[in-house]
Amino acid sequence: MRLYKLAVLVSGGGSNLQAIIDSIQSGMLHAEIALVVSDQQGAYALERAQSIGIPTAVIKKDTEALLEALRSAEVDGIILAGYLSILPKAVIAAYEGRILNIHPSLIPKYCGKGFYGIHVHRAVIEAGERESGATVHFVDEGIDTGAIILQERVAVLPKDTAESLQKRVLEIEHRILPRAIAQVFEEQEG
Numbered sequence: 001m002r003l004y005k006l007a008v009l010v011s012g013g014g015s016n017l018q019a020i021i022d023s024i025q026s027g028m029l030h031a032e033i034a035l036v037v038s039d040q041q042g043a044y045a046l047e048r049a050q051s052i053g054i055p056t057a058v059i060k061k062d063t064e065a066l067l068e069a070l071r072s073a074e075v076d077g078i079i080l081a082g083y084l085s086i087l088p089k090a091v092i093a094a095y096e097g098r099i100l101n102i103h104p105s106l107i108p109k110y111c112g113k114g115f116y117g118i119h120v121h122r123a124v125i126e127a128g129e130r131e132s133g134a135t136v137h138f139v140d141e142g143i144d145t146g147a148i149i150l151q152e153r154v155a156v157l158p159k160d161t162a163e164s165l166q167k168r169v170l171e172i173e174h175r176i177l178p179r180a181i182a183q184v185f186e187e188q189e190g
């Protein structure tokens with residue numbers, strides 16, 4: 001099976017990038033991470049990539065540079081893994097239907113403008129929700145509005161803080177992101 005090439009876009013620690021790397025190394029995904037792009041200089045996700053020889057780039061608000069980096073890496077798909085910038089419309093158009101995002105809530109709840117990272121979990125706790133979870137969805141021109149690919153739920157415990165809930169939701173993210181990538185990019189057997 002030909003390896004498909006992925007670009008992974010990051011902004012922070014890169015634990016979701018690491019989950020993809022681990023899934024490739026375990027043989028679950030027949031993919032190659034051809035490029036990791038961060039909008040933040042010094043993001044630890046960049047070190048995770050560089051430590052195993054994955055090409056990286058830091059690109060901030062520069063549509064042409066991003067398109068050029070993606071084109072020269074000849075990627076088949078783009079994974080937003082903790083990426084906090086809005087993807088330019090030209091990139092969404094160029095990779096329509098092949099861009100996935102991981103969000104730490106049960107979309108359509110607690111998503112959209114301002115709902116990212118710990119803010120999501122604070123809002124879930126403050127609302128007294130009994131459950132939360134994570135979602136992988138296709139990226140369209142909205143914020144967290146594309147078609148849902150995979151979702152997994154987790155109970156919110158009475159003593160949960162935003163931090164303890166985030167930790168449990170992150171574990172779900174690391175499970176469903178590789179599974180969603182396989183669902184979209186792995187050629188169906190047979």
Ligand code: GRF
Pocket residue numbers: 010011012013014015016017045081082083102103104116117118170173
């Ligand atoms: C986390 O808040 C995660 O829920 C969201 O992006 C943030 C950073 O994730 N998807 P990562 O560790 O950089 O992958």
